[in-house]
Amino acid sequence: MGSEIDGTLDSHYNRSHSFAGQLIKSDRIFSDHKLVSICVGGVSNSFIVRNTLLWFDKNYDPDTTEVFVIVGWADSSRWESPVLDISDMKDDNPCAEWIAKENDDYLGISLVWTHPDREEFPEQGSIQKTYHEFITSFPEHMELISLNLALQLQWFFSSKQIPYIMTDTLYNVNSENPFVKPYINMIDQNRYINFGKPRDAFYYKYESMGYSNDDSKYYHHGEKAHLHYSQILEEHILKHNLL
Amino acid sequence: MSSHKEKIMLIAGCSHTGGYEIDGTMDSEHNRAHSFGGLLAKHTNRKPIHLAAGGISNSYILRTVLLWFANNYDPETQDVFCVVGWTDSSRWEVPLAYGQDIVSNNPHIDWFPRSNNDYLHLQLSWIHPNRPDFPEFAHLEAMQEKYHNIMGEFPEQMEILSFNYALQLQSFFKSLNVDYVMVDTLHNFDTHSMWISPLASLIDYDRYPNAGTPSESFYFKYREKYPNVSRDYEHLGAEAHQEFFTEICNHVIT
Numbered sequence: 076m077g078s079e080i081d082g083t084l085d086s087h088y089n090r091s092h093s094f095a096g097q098l099i100k101s102d103r104i105f106s107d108h109k110l111v112s113i114c115v116g117g118v119s120n121s122f123i124v125r126n127t128l129l130w131f132d133k134n135y136d137p138d139t140t141e142v143f144v145i146v147g148w149a150d151s152s153r154w155e156s157p158v159l160d161i162s163d164m165k166d167d168n169p170c171a172e173w174i175a176k177e178n179d180d181y182l183g184i185s186l187v188w189t190h191p192d193r194e195e196f197p198e199q200g201s202i203q204k205t206y207h208e209f210i211t212s213f214p215e216h217m218e219l220i221s222l223n224l225a226l227q228l229q230w231f232f233s234s235k236q237i238p239y240i241m242t243d244t245l246y247n248v249n250s251e252n253p254f255v256k257p258y259i260n261m262i263d264q265n266r267y268i269n270f271g272k273p274r275d276a277f278y279y280k281y282e283s284m285g286y287s288n289d290d291s292k293y294y295h296h297g298e299k300a301h302l303h304y305s306q307i308l309e310e311h312i313l314k315h316n317l318l
Numbered sequence: 319m320s321s322h323k324e325k326i327m328l329i330a331g332c333s334h335t336g337g338y339e340i341d342g343t344m345d346s347e348h349n350r351a352h353s354f355g356g357l358l359a360k361h362t363n364r365k366p367i368h369l370a371a372g373g374i375s376n377s378y379i380l381r382t383v384l385l386w387f388a389n390n391y392d393p394e395t396q397d398v399f400c401v402v403g404w405t406d407s408s409r410w411e412v413p414l415a416y417g418q419d420i421v422s423n424n425p426h427i428d429w430f431p432r433s434n435n436d437y438l439h440l441q442l443s444w445i446h447p448n449r450p451d452f453p454e455f456a457h458l459e460a461m462q463e464k465y466h467n468i469m470g471e472f473p474e475q476m477e478i479l480s481f482n483y484a485l486q487l488q489s490f491f492k493s494l495n496v497d498y499v500m501v502d503t504l505h506n507f508d509t510h511s512m513w514i515s516p517l518a519s520l521i522d523y524d525r526y527p528n529a530g531t532p533s534e535s536f537y538f539k540y541r542e543k544y545p546n547v548s549r550d551y552e553h554l555g556a557e558a559h560q561e562f563f564t565e566i567c568n569h570v571i572t
Contacts, residue, residue, distance in 0.1 A: 124482070125517065132520060157474045157513040177516040205467045212464050215413045220479070223380070227482055230489035254413040257381075257433045261388055 076114030076168075080298050082290035084116060085170045092298050094277065095145040097305035104312055108143060111172045115164055117183055119153035120221045120247070124228055129175035137235070143318065144239035145308070146228060147277065148247045151221035152210050155181040156202050186210060215255075218248045222258055229263055238318055240308060241267040243276035265315040268308065277304055323397040327364035329355035330383045331403030334503035334536055336370035336424070339553035344372060345426045352556050354501075354536070355401040357563035364399060371424040373439050375409035376506070380483040384490065385431040391494075399497045401566075402487060403536065406504035407480035408469050411437040412462075416455065440465050477507035481514050484529070488522055499570045500526040501562075502535035527569045536562050 077093030078084050090096050090112040099110045113126055123146065135142065161182045164174045182190065182199065184206045192200050210217055225241060225248070232239045250259055250271025262270050269275035274283070281300040288297035312318065329335060329350075337353025338344050350356050350368045359366035369382050379402065391398065415436045421427055438446060438458075445462055449455040469476055484500060484507075491498045509518040509530025521529045528534035540558035 121478075121482075128485075128517060128520060132517070156472060157478065159512060175516065177513075180512060202471075205471060209464050209468050212461070213412070219377075219413060223377075223486060224482070226384075227486035227489065230486065230493045234489045234492035253415075254433075254436065257385060257431065261384060 076112060076116065076171075077295075077301055078116055079288060079291040079293060079295035080301065084293075085168050087170050090114070090170055092301060094301045094304040094308060095147070097302050098145065098308050098312075101305070101309045104309060104318065105143070108141075113171055113173050114147070115168045115171055115174060115178075117153075117185060118149060119155050119183065120148055120151060120224045121155055122178060122181065122183070123149065124224045126175055126178055127228060128231065129177065130173055131231075131235075133175070134173070142237055144232060144237060146239060146241040147244040148221065148225065148241065150185075150245035151217045151247045152186050152214060154184040154206055154210060154217070154220075156184060156206060158182040158196075158202070161196065161199075184210070215252050218252050219254055222248045222255055225267065226258070226261060229266070233263070239266055240312060240317055241270075242308065243269065243273065245276055245278050246273040247276065249273055266317060268311050280304075323395055325362070325364040326396055326398045327355065327359035327362065327366045328369065328383070328386060328398055328400040329353070329359065329366055329403075330369040330379050330386075330400065331355070331503060332370060332374050332379070332405035332409075333372035333551070333553060334405070335401070335403030336368065336372065336426075337553075337559060338372055339551060340556050340559065344551075345424050347426055350426050352559055354559045354563040354566060355403065357559065358401055358566060361563070361567060362399065366428070368426060368428045369430075370403065371420055371427060373409075373441065374405065374420075375411050375439060376404055376407060376480045376483050377411055378434065378437065378439070379404065380487055382431065382434060383487060385433070386429055387490075387494070387496075389431065390429070393494070400491065400499075402498065402500040403503040404480065404484065404500060404506045406441075407476045407506050408442055408473060410440045410465055410469055410476070412440060412465060414438045414461075440469070442466060442469055474511060474513055477511060478513055481507045481517070481530075484526065485517070485520055488525070491525075492522075498525055499566055500529070501566065502528065502532065504535055504537050505532040506530075506535065508532055525570065527566070 077089035080089040080092050096110055099105055099108055113130055159180050162179050164178050184203060186207060189203050190199055248255055248271055264270050281296050286296055286300040288295060335353060335355055337349035340349040340352050356366055416438045418435045420434055421430050440462060446458050448458050507514050507530055509515055518530060523529060532538060540554050544554055544558045
């Protein structure tokens with residue numbers, strides 16, 4: 076979603092200058108596609124799948140709409156716990172074009188931060204502790220969960236003949252994980268660029284190349300990294316005829 | 319053209335789908351042939367390929383079906399119909415090369431990917447003891463406790479995982495244009511759940527009768543109607559399988 080390109084977490088400028096926003100402007104690929112940015116900050120891969128499925132369920136009409144999907148997978152160590160009406164995604168991500176209201180019924184779980192205790196929801200701390208213990212103890216399992224989510228979306232798109240491209244933005248699945256290996260041939264690697272190579276994920280790729288963003292407080296890349304990555308995706312889409 | 323293809327009935331699930339204890343033993347040719355999937359294969363003149371195994375989880379079922387297709391499926395020569403009997407969503411598995419031997423415990427499996435031995439199967443009702451003789455398995459109980467904490471404290475999360483497995487396999491079959499039927503054999507997920515209901519319309523109910531209705535799952539539906547057939551591990555007998563087969567037939571076989 077291009078968080079912090081302009082120094083703010085969410086803005087229309089950020090979204091339109093994210094790699095997806097830049098890619099959609101490519102007149103070598105897209106003619107009149109409009110950007111529908113449904114990215115949300117800090118979410119897990121299970122959120123990404125659910126929000127995408129719900130978008131299609133509530134918005135997609137194959138007779139009137141031609142959709143190309145760009146999926147940027149998050150870190151596989153993120154998860155979420157089903158908790159009723161715990162968050163307000165739209166309030167936290169005001170420039171998202173569409174977020175299913177049902178997504179408010181999940182507590183996001185991330186290893187890098189902990190939701191503080193709340194008087195009205197005292198179980199919040201213990202829920203996160205249980206999840207954190209699991210996530211840190213079994214990273215291979217978290218990768219398997221995300222791998223299956225990618226396969227789920229891959230086959231959802233292919234069953235509906237919807238063109239797409241997937242990429243990792245953070246550490247997602249490592250093809251060296253011995254439990255991942257039996258699945259590798261199931262992934263359509265034409266449509267999942269650099270699958271299983273965490274060092275080639277958007278964030279780590281440009282970090283290692285020395286790109287920096289002085290406006291970022293939360294480790295997000297700036298406009299140049301996004302523009303460069305959009306060009307890589309553009310070439311990949313053209314080379315593999317993914318439309 | 320399809321009449322020249324080998325007609326296969328792929329049958330995946332846990333022990334309930336494998337027909338365990340129909341004849342009083344856990345796994346046998348007789349049990350598998352008289353399970354609801356085996357009866358469906360006979361009724362449709364398809365060669366049964368039994369993948370079901372005892373005590374396993376829905377993630378095992380999903381993975382085994384996917385790996386069977388990855389290693390065996392040829393759409394030019396095979397016409398496959400898949401029967402999937404989902405199990406209890408509270409079961410799970412740990413990716414761990416523990417030295418399990420699934421086939422020796424389930425000798426009538428027709429096909430088995432060796433990588434399935436690299437998982438330790440978990441249920442809330444029992445714990446694998448520590449094995450102090452092997453350093454890597456000396457703390458199995460503590461490891462299982464972390465799994466059990468998620469499984470026990472967050473049953474809704476377990477239902478969500480299993481619900482997604484069903485959607486994943488549904489899309490997989492549709493992308494390959496493979497016929498299938500899914501059923502629940504135990505408590506899988508409940509479509510009345512706040513977290514399942516928003517996505518419940520994505521299920522193809524024509525191919526997954528009674529999805530999300532635990533009281534209609536194989537075991538819970540028939541355990542009172544056929545109370546005398548429950549054996550050592552509470553599996554149902556031949557009459558229940560026959561009736562469930564008829565129910566499935568009426569729903570999906572035209």
